[in-house]
Amino acid sequence: MTAAEELLSIAERATSYDGVEPFSEQTRLALRHTAPEHVITSDGVVVAGAHVADDGAVELVVDPAHRRHGFATRIVQGVLEQRPSARFWAHGDLPAAQALAASAGMTAVRNLWRMSRAVEAAPPIESPTVPTGFTARTFTAGDEDAWLDLNRRAFAHHPEQGRMTRADFDERAAEPWWDPAGLILVVDDATGELAASHWTKIEAGQHDTGEVYVVAVDPGHQGHGLGKVVTALGLAHLAARGVIHIDLYVEGDNTAAVATYRRLGFASDSVDVMYAALGA
Template sequence: MQQSTALSPAQVDAVHAVAQAAAAADGVAPLSEETLLALDRTPGGDGTTATYLTVVTDGTLVGYGHVAPDGSSEIVVHPDSRRHGHGRALLEGALGVRSDVRVWAHGNLAPARALAASLALEPVRELWRMSLDVESHPAPEPVVPRGFRARSFEPGRDEQAWLDVNSRAFAHHPEQGRMTLADLRDRMDQPWFDPAGLILVEDQKSGALAASHWTKIADEGGEVYVVAVDPAYQGRGLGGVVTALGLRHLASRGVARIDLYVEGDNAPALATYRRLGFEQSALDVMYSRTVHERLPR
C-alpha cells in the first residue's frame, strides 16, 4: 500500500474505474461526491489536503482509501480483488494517518460492518437516504410569503450570498457548513449543474437572501441537494416553501424519483420529509474508535 498527497491523472482515472465497478457490484456508490472531486486537487499551502492510500497489484490499482483533512474517510476495493486483505490494509492505513479517523460505510453492507468490528470501530453517525415517488406524491403548491420573492441563482452574482447563508444555516454541520467558494465552483463546473435548479428566496425589502433549495438531476434521478434557511429568517415557513419550489422544479424536469440525505438523528427533518412522502431507502454509517462521540447535526 502506498500513501501520498497527490495522484497522477492515470491514478485518478483508475480510482474512478474502481469506484464504478464497486457501485455496479454493490448497488451503492462507495465514494462520495466530495471525495471524487478532491481526487485531482493539489496539496494546499496551509496543509489542509487529503491523504490518498492506494493498493496496486500487478501494476493495476485495485484499492483506494481517502482520508480528508477533517478526519473523515472512505475506502473501496475492486470487486475482483476482494477477500485478499486489501480492505483491511486500507482501513489500517487510514487509522495510521489518524487514530481518530471516521470511516464511512455507504450502504452499511455486511462486509463493511464486519471489517469495522474487527478493528474495534463503532457507529458514530448515521446518514439516511430518503426517496420519493413523484407520481404518487406530487409536491404541494408553494405560496411565497408576502415580502419575499423567489428566483433562480445567477452565476457571477449570487455565489458569496449563497455561501454566507449556507455557512450560517449549517454552522454545526460537519461537512456542509464548511463549503468554500472553491467547493462551490467545483460543483458549478459539473455537467449536472443548472442555475435554474438552484432556487433562491430573498427579502424584497432588503434584497437579502433568506433561503435556498439547490436541486440536482443526474442519471435521470432528482435530488434535494441542499436546503438552507438563514437563521435570521427561521420561523416564517420559508423552509417548506423553498422545499416545495425545488420539488416542483424537479418534477417539471420529468424525474420519476427524488432522493435526499438527512442525518438519522434529525427527528424534525425526518418528520417533515415523511409528511411529503419520502421514505428511507438506504443508510450510510460512519465508524470510528470510541474517542468520538456522536457528531452534532
C-alpha cells in the same frame, strides 16, 4: 492512468457490483486533483485505496475482483496508525463494512439517511405560496457569495456543508449537471438578503432521478415556514423537469428535517454509516 484515476475506475466497478457508490461526490471531485494517500497494488495495478479528507473522514474501495484478501483491513489499519481519530464512511452500511468495522474495534458515530419518493406518489407535488414579505427567484450570476454566506449560516455546525468555499461552488457549477434554474432562492423583500434556498440536482444522463441537493434556511429567518416552502418549490421544479423519482440525504438525528420530508412523501431508502474507533 494515475492512481486516483484507477481508484475512480474501481469505484465505478464497485458501484455496479454492490449497488452502492463507495465514494461521495466530494471525494470524486477531490480525486481529480489529489492523489489518494492509501493505495494497494497487485502486479503494478491498483486494487484498493482510500481518500482521507482534511477533516479525517475516510472513504475506501476494493476492486470486486480482488476482495477477500484483507486489503480493506490493511487500509483501515494504515489509516488508523496515522490518524487514530479518523472516521470511516460505509455507504449503504453493507454487511462486509459492518464486519470490517467490528474487527477494527470501531463503532457507529453518525448516520446519513437517503430518503426518496416517486413524483406521482401521494401527497401530490405542488408549487406553494411564498409567505408575505418574501420573493422566490432562481439563481443568477453574482449570487454566488450571497449564497455561500447563507449556506455558512444555515450549516454553521455541519461537518461538511458549512465549509463550502467559492472554489467548491465554482467546481460544482462547472459540472455537466449544473443548472442555474435548479437553484431556487427566497429573498427577504425588506432587506434584499437571501433567507432560504433549495439547490436541486439532476445528474447528467440520469434524467429519471432528481435530488434535493442542499436546502438552506437562514437561522435568522426561521419561524416563517421557509424550509417547507423552499423545499416544495424545488420539488415542483424537479417534477416539471420530468423526473420520476426524487432522492435526498439527511442526517438521521435531524428529527425536524426527517419529519418535514416524511410529510412531503419521502420514506427512508438506505443509510450511510460513519464508523470510528472507540474513544476516538
